Amino acid sequence: MALRHAVLAALLDGEYSGYQLAKIFDLSVSNFWHAVPQQLYSELSRLETEGLISGRQIIQHDRPNKRVYTVTQAGVDELERFAATPAKPGIIRENLLVMVQAVDHISADAVIAQLEERALASAAKIELFEHTLRHLRGDLDEEAFLQSAAPIGPYLTCLRGRRFEQENHEWFTSTARLLRARAGATAEGGEPA
Amino acid sequence: MALRHAVLAALLDGEYSGYQLAKIFDLSVSNFWHAVPQQLYSELSRLETEGLISGRQIIQHDRPNKRVYTVTQAGVDELERFAATPAKPGIIRENLLVMVQAVDHISADAVIAQLEERALASAAKIELFEHTLRHLRGDLDEEAFLQSAAPIGPYLTCLRGRRFEQENHEWFTSTARLLRARAGATAEGGEPA
């Protein structure tokens, strides 16, 4: 039971359908939790039967109807209990780092190519985060916004996400450069001390 | 099938038992992959039946016997194939960020307490990484080491891990401070514009 709290936390921000949530998970919740759409659909059903969220049907004429959900008081209480129990340490799964770990024993070219590709992707993601942050704080500068009465949870987690991507970008870039340089050096035949 | 490559990459570094691997996963592989001991024991059996690693029994008199494993050529080939296929984007799961996301709707005290606790834990982890890095590079300074002929994969992933923990520490600390300040401000009754 772990995804449920991420879904509840995301739904605090507004009334969303499974489909909408899936997109929100993709671009902002993924900073702290990963889930594919199927997980959301089934988790939403479960949360509704348990009374932690309540859904209502929205009839649409130009596109399929949808069911949107809001967090109930029971849902907020559940989040309160969740925050009161010690958080397990976070986990990371990153195949690209697995490859770098093994890079001394396999051909480096494929690894370098992937590092460079991911560097581009992370640059794009940083842009997105910048945009989200500007949007969330509106007219205020960051300091003023963080001292305002407005909700700041989503802003704070987005700050963490941006920083993570910035560090990814930096590491992808410098690691690719280094591996390239070494590939060049060994190709030229020189093995230093 | 994802854990297998992390196990193979970790085993490139030496000959280890399941028990030893579990500890290695805890303190360094966790930078890019998470696994509990049970997963390792069963994954090791599977990898051995598939011929990607080969194990041998070590008889010990002062403590239980153990089975240690090394990566076979087939295992290295498997890693080579792995590195040649596009890596899926990494995933993160961090309950503490879920709590911060929800912090506007629940009482902040528990969240602040956890942030401060985790800040301490990440400081300790940074120390560990520093130590590992010094150990890996031996007498050389970082630049010289990274240009040497020595294996650098483990060093590079450790660099990423250290940076991640540094950023965690920074974010835990500043977020806790901010939430504390806001708690104080609202307790004193003042809600700014």
Added chain:
DNA sequence: CAGCCCATGTAACGAGTTACATGATTAA
């Protein structure tokens, strides 16, 4: 002598992933 470290394993359960299915509207 209590509790931790070493060392591995089975079994049950819970969570996550993938495939498949449906079907309307809209943009290229």
Added chain:
DNA sequence: TTAATCATGTAACTCGTTACATGGGCTG
């Protein structure tokens, strides 16, 4: 007319987690 977006669901399967079991040696 091909593809993408919207919108949700069932079912099969793989993976991850927890509980339980065993047992000797070492440390305080």
